[in-house]
Structures are given as structure tokens and as C-alpha cells.
Amino acid sequence: MSLVGAGSVIVLTNPNNVRYSVLLLLGWMFISCSESELASDTDRLGLNYFPLEVGNYRIYDVVETKYTVLKTTVDIYELKESVADSSLNISGNLQYIIHRSTRADGTESWTLDSIWTAQKSTSIAVLTENNVPFVKLSFPIAHEREWDGNGLNALDSEFYWYNTELADTALSGVIYQDLVKVIQNDRGEDFLGFENKSEIFAPDIGMIIKESAILSYCQTACATEKEIQSGRELMMTLKEYGKE
Incomplete structure (x- = not known):
């Protein structure tokens, strides 16, 4: 023709x-x-809150505090998550390879810290962290919708839920709108300790804020009330994103 x-x-x-x-x-x-x-x-459905495309990257400012009986250490650094490649897993499903690299600040080179994988369908988005899969998002996204974040691993059930009623948020001079918060744990505080975990996602970008605190309080012969005996606090905020 x-x-x-x-x-x-x-x-x-x-x-x-x-x-x-x-x-x-x-x-x-x-x-x-x-x-x-x-x-x-x-x-x-909300799949654009968990974008996966080879070349995409996000850089976070990280503050990590670790508590032990002997001391408290605070580490401040940058973390880069980049979608390095994609492949079929053993089940024949497409998965994306996430390279996680760290550096003290912008004057240093990136050092590879770990390699995770991610995949999604029209019902869930899964991030496998150190060989443990977590159901990060459940679709469709809806206010107060609940699901088991540990539904694909051997850990005890931990039910996540959405808060879609968030105000616009500014990070590093960029205003993010239409945000969705995933509350992973809000047990709060009691005499034993404090637990709170959440992540905030922006459309077409992914996670922009992560907050996590799991602390155990001293129970005997304590110097002060609510003295932290062990635990970890983590704060991650997005400073840059794009495609390489």
C-alpha cells in the first residue's frame, strides 16, 4: 500500500x-x-502517587537519632533514591530496582547504601525494603481507607490508613498540593514508650515526608520521667527530585 x-x-x-x-x-x-x-x-485510583520510571530520583534531607542506654547519636545526611532499572521478578511481574545512596552533604560523592525493589498494580503499591515487602499504598486512595501494610510479609499485621485532608506544604521553596498522608502507626505515648510512623505522598512525585519514632522508656532506676532507654527517630524531607 x-x-x-x-x-x-x-x-x-x-x-x-x-x-x-x-x-x-x-x-x-x-x-x-x-x-x-x-x-x-x-x-x-491514585497510582500517580507512587510513580515508577527508570531514571526518576528523589533526594531527601535526613535527621536520624538513635538512643541507647549509654548515649544518643544524631546523624544528619542526604539520601538519594533513584530508579536504576526494571526487570521481571520470579513471579513474572515487572519490578523496579531502587538504588539508595547517602552522603554527608553536597560536597561529597554518593555512596550506595542499599538496593530495594518496588512494584505496583491497580490495587496496591509495594516497596521491598531489605527483602521485606510492605504495602505502601492501597488503591483507590480514599480518606480513612485502611489496609494491612504487612499483608505480604511474615510480620504481625499493622493497619495503615489515609488522611487526605492535608494543607499544602512547602519544602525547599516548592509548594506541594493534593497531598495524601499514610498513617502507619499512631499508638502514641504511654508509660512504656512512644510510637508514631507516617509518610506523606505528592502526585507524580511520590513520598515527600517520612516521620518515624519508636522509643522505649526506662522502667526501673530511671534518672528522669520518660527517660528514653532505646529507640530511633527518623525525619526525611524532600529537597530535590527529577529524572536523570
């Missing part, structure tokens, strides 16, 4: 191929519409 352009008119030099050409054109239009509608549908 050959096509000859005449201005905006397409002239078929072989009339016998008219039916084939029309079907081809309709097929292309159907694919184009389907891809557009699919993107719109997945955005409505």
Missing part, C-alpha cells in the same frame, strides 16, 4: 487497500484514546 499526501487529503493509490487503511486508522485512534483513558483512570 502507498499513500500520497495532497495537502490535508490522503490519496490511496490502491483502492483495494481502503478497508485495511480505515481499520488501521481506527485502530491507531482506539489505542491513543485507550492510553489516554487508562492514564486518567489510574490517576483517579
